[in-house]
Amino acid sequence: MTIWICKTCGAQHAPSANSPDHCAICEDERQYVGAAGQEWIDRDTINATHANDWREIEPGLSGIGLTPTIGIGQRALLVQTPDGNVLWDCVPMVDGKTVDKIRALGGLSAITFSHPHFYTGMVEWSEALGGVPIKLPEADLDNVMRPSSLIEPWSGDVLEVLPGVTVHRLGGHFTGSSVLEWAAGAGGKGAILVGDTIQVAPDPNWVSFMRSYPNMIPLPAREVRRIADRAAALRFDRIYGGWWDRVVQANGQDVVARSAARYVRALD
Ligand SMILES: [Zn+2]
Numbered sequence: 001m002t003i004w005i006c007k008t009c010g011a012q013h014a015p016s017a018n019s020p021d022h023c024a025i026c027e028d029e030r031q032y033v034g035a036a037g038q039e040w041i042d043r044d045t046i047n048a049t050h051a052n053d054w055r056e057i058e059p060g061l062s063g064i065g066l067t068p069t070i071g072i073g074q075r076a077l078l079v080q081t082p083d084g085n086v087l088w089d090c091v092p093m094v095d096g097k098t099v100d101k102i103r104a105l106g107g108l109s110a111i112t113f114s115h116p117h118f119y120t121g122m123v124e125w126s127e128a129l130g131g132v133p134i135k136l137p138e139a140d141l142d143n144v145m146r147p148s149s150l151i152e153p154w155s156g157d158v159l160e161v162l163p164g165v166t167v168h169r170l171g172g173h174f175t176g177s178s179v180l181e182w183a184a185g186a187g188g189k190g191a192i193l194v195g196d197t198i199q200v201a202p203d204p205n206w207v208s209f210m211r212s213y214p215n216m217i218p219l220p221a222r223e224v225r226r227i228a229d230r231a232a233a234l235r236f237d238r239i240y241g242g243w244w245d246r247v248v249q250a251n252g253q254d255v256v257a258r259s260a261a262r263y264v265r266a267l268d
Helices: 043-049 096-104 122-128 138-143 221-232 252-267
Strands: 004-006 040-042 051-058 061-067 075-081 084-088 110-112 134-137 151-154 158-162 165-169 178-182 191-195 210-212 238-241
Touching: 004 043, 040 043, 051 096, 084 158, 110 122, 110 158, 122 134, 134 138, 138 151, 221 252, 238 252
Parallel strands: 084 110, 110 134, 134 151, 191 238
Antiparallel strands: 004 040, 051 061, 061 075, 075 084, 158 165, 165 178, 178 191
């Protein structure tokens, strides 16, 4: 049995002898199947040709990205706290070096997500680190391509993962789209880790909010206002988007409020 990974979204699928016929993640209107049609890469090939890149970002926060990238090209974030470590988002595979490094830092208490496009290699990550609970919002369980008993669904709008590490389900892009509020981030001013629940723009003075980024499907004005209002209730100065270079270093509260107002004006 082989673990097949969709080349376009990076999702690991349930092990099978032959590659699956479809990737349901990519056939959804929020993703896409490329012009060349559905393409797969098997797990063993990735192991031989790819590695994880580890970067320390600020005290208590490291990034882990697959290089060269596969799929959407995001990097995961490791939040370290005195009470345990949390992995935010994921990449399509984990290598031995990364496992050793995380174990040396005390292992993982939980794996949590911004949204299903980043579920990718979550089951492999969890198993490699001793069966770490994978916390997924109930609303998005249909997007799990590799089922596992390690997945622990949660419901409602707020999940306290560890002291100072809280996941808030803001919705929008997906019903379960979430952000992680990290109290100790940005030197104690607070940070939110957002994936693309809130998308940091190439100019980090702005963010955006979309139902689909590749297909350019916007969200309704009421949804943008609702997400911005929920974000305004969180304590943060910095915003970590889903990619290495997508970071709002400071004044994140102001950036979200101004960006939501601009978006709603454009829709009107
Ligand atoms: Zn896919």
